[in-house]
Amino acid sequence: VSAKLYGSRDQEAWQKEVIFASGQNLARHSMETPANEMTPTRFAKIIEKNLKSASSKTEVYIRPKSWIEDQAMGSFLSVAKGSDKPPVFLEIHYTGSPDTSEQPLVFVGKGITFDSGGISIKASANMDLMRADMGGAESICSAIVSAAKLDLPINIIGLALLCENMPSRKANKPEDVGRARNGKTIQVNNTDAEGRLILADALCYAHTYNPKVIIDAATLTGAMDVALGSGATGVFTNSSWLWKKLFQASIETGDHVWRMPLFEHYTRQVIDCQSGGACTAAAFLKEFVTHPMWAHLDIAGVMTNKDEVPYLQKGMTRRPTRTLIQFLNGSHRDGVSLRLVLNS
Template structure:
């Protein structure tokens, strides 16, 4: 069989002529197209946009695909000098029906995200400067996958050694520009959350985080109030402030208000854990992987990024974000195991373990959020290692007092690809936290096992019974996740921010 010139160009970068082409590709455009392929070599179906592109090449695109056989889901193959683009990456969309219903995921959308990411990464590896992506028959999902894949944390690397990232946009003459923009905003917001989480703790203190959020949201009709420790003392947030005793870094408390619906009487309250570094305090963590505790403010990052996305998309909802920010450090002034502190609602707490600090700062934030009489409260936190033991690294745990809200966030996770799983709020766990002599609660509780459940039971004591409430434990999906190729298997993820946006759109309508 004669091998065409287009096929031979795949080897260009390994030849002298190819090295010249490869080094000059940064000013070239690349295109990502989609193809549905099954096990049969001739059973290849192009997307509608790819079909048109194939016609513009007089059928050469499909001819080249068939030479090498089907392109499997999640992989991409590059064709050179085929049509008006110097490089065309054809990404496999696979067969959505192969997703088991027990996976609880919209396989069509997820395959699009995976394919878009594969195409962008393939062209980016060839140093293509501008990458255009077709809609892959779901423009929003395509933009999410492309945008999340086109991310690399390298803020503090020598400029000369940083990887140059391409510009990614919707392909010319493609439909779905409005949906693409929505997906791009979601990817951009999640990438911001990833950046906040990944930044070293000395460069992302409570003060720096606060100013970063205020600056980011300044032009989006979002009000950001930054409160200091004196404000928290006046509010009698003794539980929150007890965590800051061991550090010289001042604590902050953010109150963020986005009023996309001026007619709304009540707000949706989002509360995010903002421990910018967690050493464990006097109950010191093991040194191995302690550096990852720079991302213990993942809940705070999710809240800020969610409001950012809602504001950019101009979603007609009224949302308030509440973010307590601090460090948890050991020193001569640090809170000691066995100390008793008092929360904003007057409840006394024995701090049995200073490494269970997230629930202490959230307790006061939940009390404060309750004073606004919201429609419901959702708190989100990298709260317990126990949730990763229970669920692994592919899903966030959700505890909810409302079946309706659970169903809505569950559906949101199905659509976004960032799934959630319901966990129990049995009275048994509340008894373990509250049945003590001498004080109202213990931050560790009685018994063994069920650590994520007892943590949720603790938080429940600081939410009005009349207010619907969800607690989202994201410690398992904080970083180094193995289930999403488009966010990668290394680094902080910013998850499940897109699920929160999808959920709030539904719940707030």
């Protein structure tokens, strides 16, 4: 009956949307799982299983603490040291292009599997939601799993920084100073601003792959929720071309994004920020990026659903997974124009 009712084009569109939905559901499931079950190691194993079953064109590297130390990722380790759960640097590769040496797109995700705030501990009210502070890592990993299922002809690398942010005698203290992978020192004023610390090292590492673009996603700041609420993901980028492609993808999915300022004004406020918290956080990350095609997605405001998106019901949304999948889905068609932009 379905063969008579629907043509092959409809069937293809249906199957594509099923993959989009399954990617979002994978992310939602992980975000809803209690933190004692969804540890950094467990997270990595789940993504490995899903990626390997999606395509044979994949590789998964679950990097242990010793590897992180060898990479001089002192900023990442400074956050992880407060927990007795070992940190993991999860690196996933999907090589879908016929040219295996083609520059990859690199996605980076914040993967704090539970965020207590550390020594600068959060208020107890709603702290249970912090089991979902790995939403950025889950979004980028789920998007790559979906790209593998769609057999997209592009190369993608995903980098997920996985650890807990906990208070202990070993934890970061306010005014402690750490050193990131690129040698920059960072003074910690508030240990609850841990997301930017782990992303700093990952963004430095992402450059080693000579990527076409770098996109990071993170439940980074409460200020993003204040600015945009749950209406859209905030996008900070140094590339108008990249912004346009992300915006177009969001129009296709209905999972909206909105461009935010990345002015030098906010860089000057990083040390002593009293306002514009989402903007100063993005300005901080910019200090670890030299690539001309970078976008930072602050997804804190869209982390949970408060009845605004009826089909998602209440709970974790795992937005903007579908927009990231759509961006990847369009990337192989944009290869020529992207090369022109990079060479101009």
